Amino acid sequence: MFDSIIQKDKELLIFLNNLGSEQWDSFWLIITNQFNWTPLFLFIxxxxxxxxxxxxxxxxxxSLIILVAFSDQFVNLIKDSMERLRPNNDPEIQxxxxxxxxxxxxxxxxxxxxTSTFFSIFIIFLLREKYKYIYLILFFPLLFAYSRLYLGVHFPLDISLGILTGILLANGYYFLFKKIVKKLFV
Structure with a gap:
């Protein structure tokens, strides 16, 4: 069954990746670069x-700096433990x-x-009572994550489980954050 899921994952990536065209390549290369999101981060x-x-x-x-550093190291731990080849390095489909x-x-x-989901959900938790449109920040992780499929450097399962992991981490981190803030600022 696991092999069947992996095969479907590869097939879906091939389909999604091949929807791309040269006219959109530069756009998705810009989207995938986290430094190009600096205006959003400055606004936040x-x-x-x-x-x-x-x-x-x-x-x-x-706290946000710690969040990003933790998320990055956590992801690297999982990547190094699982050792799944990137699609661009997978001899079967590259x-x-x-x-x-x-x-x-x-x-x-x-x-x-x-990390983008973790960051965005945490920001929503922080600012949802003050800014009703803060939920629009969810476009950031969706575009950011999709760019990885477009570029052929991640499988759909990598993205889906990354988003799920980001949601879970954001909930746990916000829970701890509230406890710490209550002790420090009340």
Whole structure:
């Protein structure tokens, strides 16, 4: 059964990846680069300081830095434990994919999907009572994660389970965050 799931995962990636076209390649290369999202991150930082002030806002920013660092290391631990080849390195399907990037690290789970979802859900938890449109931030992890399929560097399961992991981590992290904030700022 597991082999069947993996095979379907590969087939779905091949289908999705081959929907791409040269006219959209540069767009998805821009989307996949986290540094190109800097305006969004700066806007979030602005909203945090506006909503919580300098002291609590500064604590939240440090918490976000820890969140990203933890998520990155957690994903690397999983990748190094699972050792699933990236699609662009999988000899069975690499010739069937459009290649725009060729990372050499392992594939499962997607760090882009995990960390962007973790970050976005945590931000929603923080700001949902102050900004009703904060839920629009969910476009960030969706686009960011899809870019990895478009580029052929992750399988759909890598993305799906990365998103699920990000949701679970955000819930746990927010629970701990609230407890710490209650002790420090009340």
């Amino acid at each position: 930082i602005y909203l945090i300081f506006k909503s919580f002030g300098w002291k609590k806002g500064g604590f939240i920013i440090v 010739h069937l994919l459009r290649h725009l990037k060729n990372p050499q690290s392992f594939s499962f789970i997607s760090g882009h999907a995990t």
